[in-house]
Every structure is written in structure tokens, then in C-alpha cells.
Amino acid sequence: MQRILVPVDLSATxxxxxxxxxxxxxxxxxxxRILHVYTPDDAADAQGERPDAHATFAGRLEDxxxxxxxxxGVRADVEVCQGWSIPEQILxxxxxxxxxxxVMGTHGRRGWRRVLLGSVAEEVLRHAACPVLVIPPGAGxxxxxxxxxx
Amino acid sequence: xxxAVRRVLVATDLSDAAPGLLAQAIGVARRWRxxxxxxxxxxxxxxxxxxxxxGMPVDEYVGHLRxxxxxxxxxxxxGDTDVxxxxxxxxxxxxxxxxxxxxxxxxxxxxxxxARPRRGLPALRxxxxxxxxxxxxxxxxxxxxAFLDAGTTPALASAS
Numbered sequence: 001m002q003r004i005l006v007p008v009d010l011s012a013t014x015x016x017x018x019x020x021x022x023x024x025x026x027x028x029x030x031x032x033r034i035l036h037v038y039t040p041d042d043a044a045d046a047q048g049e050r051p052d053a054h055a056t057f058a059g060r061l062e063d064x065x066x067x068x069x070x071x072x073g074v075r076a077d078v079e080v081c082q083g084w085s086i087p088e089q090i091l092x093x094x095x096x097x098x099x100x101x102x103v104m105g106t107h108g109r110r111g112w113r114r115v116l117l118g119s120v121a122e123e124v125l126r127h128a129a130c131p132v133l134v135i136p137p138g139a140g141x142x143x144x145x146x147x148x149x150x
Numbered sequence: 151x152x153x154a155v156r157r158v159l160v161a162t163d164l165s166d167a168a169p170g171l172l173a174q175a176i177g178v179a180r181r182w183r184x185x186x187x188x189x190x191x192x193x194x195x196x197x198x199x200x201x202x203x204x205g206m207p208v209d210e211y212v213g214h215l216r217x218x219x220x221x222x223x224x225x226x227x228x229g230d231t232d233v234x235x236x237x238x239x240x241x242x243x244x245x246x247x248x249x250x251x252x253x254x255x256x257x258x259x260x261x262x263x264x265a266r267p268r269r270g271l272p273a274l275r276x277x278x279x280x281x282x283x284x285x286x287x288x289x290x291x292x293x294x295x296a297f298l299d300a301g302t303t304p305a306l307a308s309a310s
Contacts, residue, residue, distance in 0.1 A: 020289070027181070027182075028181075106283065106284070121283070122280050122283075125265055125279065125283075125292045125294070126265070128294055129294065129296060129297060130294070130297055131174070131291055131292065131293045131294070131297060132291070132292045132294075133289060133290070133291045133292075134283045134289065134290045134291075134292065135289050136283070136286065136287050136288065136289070136290075
């Protein structure tokens with residue numbers, strides 16, 4: 001059984017990436033898991049806005065990922081976890097879940113951190129034990145890799 | 151729903167990992183009944199060095215490269231499939247640029263490249279895989295060499 005892990009940053013491009021991964025999963029008969037990683041900074045920022053407990057913040061993110069899956073119309077496992085290094089959390093989840101493929105977009109890190117460290121996708125594919133399918137912005141399910149050729 | 155995968159481009163450096171990488175690409179092409187374009191980019195500087203040493207004409211050099219590509223394809227099991235294949239040998243200093251241009255020219259729905267482990271600060275490493283996925287503007291499947299060594303079944307090709 002193939003296992004496709006889709007890390008999303010919940011940005012505008014996430015829907016297209018999940019769409020492409022969902023088409024692939026259907027075509028391959030694969031299991032699909034959507035992962036969102038947030039940093040402790042994200043949690044602290046959110047708690048500045050609202051006096052939410054940490055668990056509530058993670059729960060809101062999980063709802064957002066489920067809503068994303070719903071908009072794309074795909075049944076998938078949803079996982080939300082916290083870590084300082086987003087690529088490291090993605091790689092750990094891929095290992096633990098024994099993913100056979102990671103599907104992700106090219107976005108996900110802004111400003112000087114991207115210049116210094118490369119994108120999250122670049123770091124993931126540098127250390128991943130499995131193949132990584134990278135979907136650029138604008139190449140989602142409407143135009144490109146969308147596998148249900150029947 | 152988007153269109154199917156009709157054309158897959160795989161870029162090979164003709165290293166030891168070539169047959170494994172080609173097997174991945176063959177698996178994808180077979181799964182989607184797509185055409186497979188196998189591309190090898192060679193550096194003109196490397197050829198000039200060879201020319202100085204051996205006097206080999208460029209046609210003959212390209213012929214050798216095509217034979218190596220065919221051998222790698224045979225080792226990858228292309229003979230067991232009916233996947234239509236085209237071979238392209240391209241001379242260019244900018245390997246990633248040549249791969250991206252070929253993908254655009256052939257209107258590839260997917261580009262498959264291998265990735266070898268690298269060290270140092272990522273921004274300074276500038277691997278071919280990174281450059282391809284930054285510039286391709288189309289889906290890129292990056293297959294780590296360690297995954298190929300493990301002899302695993304193609305990632306995008308099960309449950310046919």
C-alpha cells in the first residue's frame with residue numbers, strides 16, 4: 001500500500017497541492033495523510049490575539065486542515081504537530097508513518113530564512129528517504145499532474 | 151479534474167543510479183500510458199577536455215552517450231513495457247536550464263530527477279534538482295539516490 005504524505009502550510013497554494021495529491025492517491029489506490037506543522041512562535045502569536053489554550057490552537061489548525069480536505073473533496077487522515085523546524089517535523093512524520101511519497105508545494109518559508117536555508121521543500125527532499133513530488137504554484141489539478149486517466 | 155500525465159521527462163546523469171531512476175520514470179509512464187523522454191545533458195567543457203585527449207568527434211561522443219542511455223533503459227526494464235521512448239542528448243553548461251527548457255519544449259507533465267546527498271549550507275550548494283524545481287514551473291519528482299539503492303518499487307506506479 002502506497003502512503004502519500006502531503007505537508008501543507010495552509011496558504012493559498014495548499015488547495016492545489018492537496019488536489020494533485022488526492023488525484024494521485026485515487027489513481028494509485030494510496031492512503032493520504034495531510035500534515036500541518038506549526039512553530040511555537042505561531043502558537044505564541046495566536047495566543048497574543050486570543051487567550052486560547054495551546055490545545056485549542058492546535059484544534060483550530062486541525063479544523064482548518066479538515067476544511068481544506070473538504071473543499072478539495074478528499075478523504076484523508078489529518079495530522080497537526082508542533083516543532084521549531086518544519087522540515088524536520090515533516091521528515092519525522094514521513095519516517096514514522098512510513099510514507100512512500102511526499103507531495104508538497106514550493107512555498108512555505110519567507111524572507112531571509114528562505115534565502116539562507118532554502119525552501120522547506122528543498123530541505124525535505126535533501127533528507128527524505130522517499131521520493132518527493134514538488135508541485136509549483138499554478139501547476140495544480142487543473143493543468144498538470146492529475147492522475148485519474150480513465 | 152485535470153488532464154492526465156501524457157509526457158514524462160526524466161533527466162539522467164548516467165551515473166550508477168541511472169537504471170534505478172529510469173525504472174521510476176518508466177513506472178510512472180507505464181501507469182499513465184504516457185510517453186517517456188530521457189534526457190542527458192553534457193557539459194561542453196567536459197567534452198572539449200575529452201576532445202583534446204582522444205580527438206573523438208562530437209557525433210561519436212553523442213553516439214556513446216545514447217548507447218549508455220539505451221543500456222541503462224534496458225537495465226531498468228524498458229524491454230518489458232510498451233512505453234514509447236525518445237532519447238535526447240543536449241550540450242549545455244547550464245544542466246538545470248537545459249532540463250527545464252527541454253521540459254517546456256516537450257510540454258512534459260512531470261519531470262523526474264535524482265538527488266544525491268549534499269553537505270554544506272543549502273543556499274550555496276545549488277544542486278541540479280533544486281535548480282530544476284525552482285525553475286521548471288511544472289511538477290518535479292525528486293528521487294533520492296538512497297531510495298534507488300534500496301531497490302524499492304516505483305513510487306508513482308503501484309496498484310495498476
